[in-house]
Amino acid sequence: MIGDEAAAKAWLRTLPACDDLAIERLERLVALLREENARQNLVSEASLEQVWQRHIADSAQLLTHVPRETSPWLDLGTGAGFPGLVVATLLPETEVRMIESRARRVDWLERARCDLGLDSAVVIGERLENVPAFTAKVISARAFAPLERLLALSARFSTSDTHWLLPKGRSAVQELRDLRKWRHMFHVEQSLTDPDAGIIVGTLAGRKGTST
Numbered sequence: 001m002i003g004d005e006a007a008a009k010a011w012l013r014t015l016p017a018c019d020d021l022a023i024e025r026l027e028r029l030v031a032l033l034r035e036e037n038a039r040q041n042l043v044s045e046a047s048l049e050q051v052w053q054r055h056i057a058d059s060a061q062l063l064t065h066v067p068r069e070t071s072p073w074l075d076l077g078t079g080a081g082f083p084g085l086v087v088a089t090l091l092p093e094t095e096v097r098m099i100e101s102r103a104r105r106v107d108w109l110e111r112a113r114c115d116l117g118l119d120s121a122v123v124i125g126e127r128l129e130n131v132p133a134f135t136a137k138v139i140s141a142r143a144f145a146p147l148e149r150l151l152a153l154s155a156r157f158s159t160s161d162t163h164w165l166l167p168k169g170r171s172a173v174q175e176l177r178d179l180r181k182w183r184h185m186f187h188v189e190q191s192l193t194d195p196d197a198g199i200i201v202g203t204l205a206g207r208k209g210t211s212t
């Protein structure tokens with residue numbers, strides 16, 4: 001279990017994708033987030049005390065559940081940048097498409113993306129409901145919506161080859177238990193950053209794509 005800031009940084013170094021440039025960019029992301037959080041409420045002040053554990057490693061752990069091919073990676077409701085900006089930093093060749101509807105957060109995400117030089121990443125400033133469908137290789141969403149609604153809103157971006165990674169905190173097991181459709185396609189993985197949290201992982205096997 002990643003229990004503190006030092007452990008989070010040490011663990012990040014064990015990821016194949018985490019080279020010196022990635023660490024430099026993550027340090028910069030943390031600095032930018034601290035500055036921006038003074039202007040708008042992106043994350044709680046308390047969580048900033050443990051930003052490497054609570055946000056950076058918490059996002060980066062999703063990479064331990066992805067297939068080899070990750071592009072395009074769709075992150076729903078990226079908000080403060082998690083996990084989208086962390087994924088884009090660690091996988092700079094992957095086209096990470098971050099969907100966010102609130103204008104000030106869209107502006108923050110775009111400024112951070114440019115500052116960090118994440119040229120393959122894209123910020124889509126729209127409500128998810130208004131984004132034309134495309135087929136994503138990976139779909140992630142942290143603290144975006146209850147599972148049933150999340151799947152209803154975003155299944156059109158998925159085929160049977162799409163990997164879903166849904167950090168759900170303490171409600172993971174219960175949300176999956178309550179899911180009526182597709183329940184057997186998913187399972188819960190233990191979070192590495194919180195002993196009480198889970199990540200819902202799976203694919204919608206048998207589902208055909210809607211468009212490219």
Ligand SMILES: C[S@@+](CC[C@H](N)C(=O)[O-])C[C@H]1O[C@@H](n2cnc3c(N)ncnc32)[C@H](O)[C@@H]1O
Nearest residue numbers: 077078079080082100101102127128142143144
């Ligand atoms: C609770 S925040 C989580 C942000 C980030 N994923 C994180 O874990 O720090 C949820 C975000 O989803 C965005 N959001 C909610 N509904 C949305 C929708 N229908 N389309 C796009 N973004 C939406 C909100 O504006 C907000 O920034």
